[in-house]
Structure formats: structure tokens, C-alpha cells
Amino acid sequence: NAGVMQNPRHLVRRRGQEARLRCSPMKGHSHVYWYRQLPEEGLKFMVYLQKENIIDESGMPKERFSAEFPKEGPSILRIQQVVRGDSAAYFCASSQLAGGSYNEQFFGPGTRLTVL
Amino acid sequence: DAKTTQPNSMESNEEEPVHLPCNHSTISGTDYIHWYRQLPSQGPEYVIHGLTSNVNNRMASLAIAEDRKSSTLILHRATLRDAAVYYCILTNSGYALNFGKGTSLLVTP
Numbered sequence: 001n002a003g004v005m006q007n008p009r010h011l012v013r014r015r016g017q018e019a020r021l022r023c024s025p026m027k028g029h030s031h032v033y034w035y036r037q038l039p040e041e042g043l044k045f046m047v048y049l050q051k052e053n054i055i056d057e058s059g060m061p062k063e064r065f066s067a068e069f070p071k072e073g074p075s076i077l078r079i080q081q082v083v084r085g086d087s088a089a090y091f092c093a094s095s096q097l098a099g100g101s102y103n104e105q106f107f108g109p110g111t112r113l114t115v116l
Numbered sequence: 117d118a119k120t121t122q123p124n125s126m127e128s129n130e131e132e133p134v135h136l137p138c139n140h141s142t143i144s145g146t147d148y149i150h151w152y153r154q155l156p157s158q159g160p161e162y163v164i165h166g167l168t169s170n171v172n173n174r175m176a177s178l179a180i181a182e183d184r185k186s187s188t189l190i191l192h193r194a195t196l197r198d199a200a201v202y203y204c205i206l207t208n209s210g211y212a213l214n215f216g217k218g219t220s221l222l223v224t225p
Contacts, residue, residue, distance in 0.1 A: 004159070031211070033211060033212075033213075035213070037215075041217075042203065042214070042215030042216050042217055042218060043160065043213070043214070043215040044214055044215070045211075045212040045213055045214055048211055048212070056209070056211075056212065058212070059212065059214075091159050091160070093159070093160075095211070104162045104165075105162065105211070105213065106162070107159030107160045107161065108159050109157075109158060109159050110158075110159050
């Protein structure tokens with residue numbers, strides 16, 4: 001059973017370009033979460049999605065960032081007009097259950113975004 | 117979610133037990149205590165979680181104080197593969213995990 005897959009693993013963009021990060025959850029998981037880890041900091045929750053729905057985007061910056069999890073295909077985190085402060089590792093996690101008393105999240109290896 | 121406090125780093129000898137403490141004096145009644153660990157250049161890995169009672173699984177044990185203001189992750193026999201940053205996380209949403217700086221565990225042979 002393949003784990004959570006993220007691609008690309010490394011992404012370099014110039015200021016003003018768009019970054020698209022992809023996440024394929026584990027088989028059978030319908031809940032996806034995106035996290036950002038800035039240098040020398042812990043991961044911070046950004047957004048929680050189920051198929052075709054955004055459940056909680058309270059951790060996502062209000063501008064330039066968007067996320068989707070379509071009926072078919074991977075979840076996408078999109079950053080428009082990237083700035084140097086967007087340089088970070090972006091992790092995706094998936095779970096089989098939502099919230100409640102047991103919600104083990106399985107994390108992918110992350111995408112390291114560098115903005116020049 | 118309430119704040120947690122962990123030591124920056126700890127060191128252990130291989131095959132010795134390790135007790136990783138976490139203080140969370142402002143924990144609310146609905147906060148679950150989660151522990152994850154992260155190896156260098158990898159995504160975090162779930163270790164264990166609990167609410168009020170002590171918990172055991174194949175990886176570790178979680179001891180929760182009676183007043184829930186602190187908890188301890190116990191690795192019964194540390195191996196070199198257990199060297200990682202360990203994060204103690206509280207959440208009442210059940211899904212929004214916000215990681216602090218964690219405890220960097222060094223295991224020496």
C-alpha cells in the first residue's frame with residue numbers, strides 16, 4: 001500500500017511565478033490536510049479538504065493561496081505570484097477518518113519550495 | 117489550541133528507556149494529546165495519542181498526569197532509528213495539528 005505521495009519533491013520558482021504542489025493521499029483515504037514548515041519552525045496547519053470540499057482553511061493565507069481536492073486526481077496546493085517568504089517545506093497528510101477521537105494522519109515526504 | 121512546552125533536546129543510550137516530557141498547563145477538557153516524530157528531511161510520523169488514560173502501542177507508551185497538565189512519551193528501548201524530533205501537540209479539532217519546536221532526541225550507541 002503506497003504511502004502519501006507528493007510531487008515535485010523540490011520546486012524552484014522566481015518571484016511572481018506560480019507554484020503548484022500535488023498530493024496523492026493513501027489509498028482509501030478521503031481526507032487531506034496541507035501544512036507549511038518555515039525554516040527552523042514546526043509545521044503549521046493550513047487547510048483540510050475532503051473530496052470536492054474545503055472543510056477548514058483557517059490556516060491558509062487569505063491571498064495568493066488556494067487548495068482543491070477534485071473528485072478525480074490529486075489534491076493541489078496553488079500559490080500564485082510567489083514571494084521569497086513562501087520558501088518553505090509543504091507537507092500533505094491524509095487520513096481515513098475525520099477528527100474525533102482517532103485521526104492518525106499519514107504524511108508525505110514534502111515539497112521543498114525555493115523562491116529566488 | 118493550548119500551548120505545549122518541551123525540552124529542546126535530550127540524549128539517550130541505545131537500548132535504554134527514554135522519557136520525553138511535555139508540559140501543557142492550559143490544556144482544555146476537550147484537547148487530545150498527540151505525539152508525532154520527524155526524521156531529517158522526512159514528513160512527520162504518528163507515534164501515539166491520548167485523552168485522559170495512559171496508552172500503549174507498539175511504538176511507545178503515553179503517560180498522562182492525573183490533572184492532564186503534563187504528559188510523558190516513553191520509548192521502552194531506544195534504537196538509533198528513534199533519533200528524531202518529537203512533537204507533543206494538543207488539538208480539540210481532531211485534525212489541525214500545529215507543531216512547536218519539539219524535542220530533538222539523540223541516541224548514542
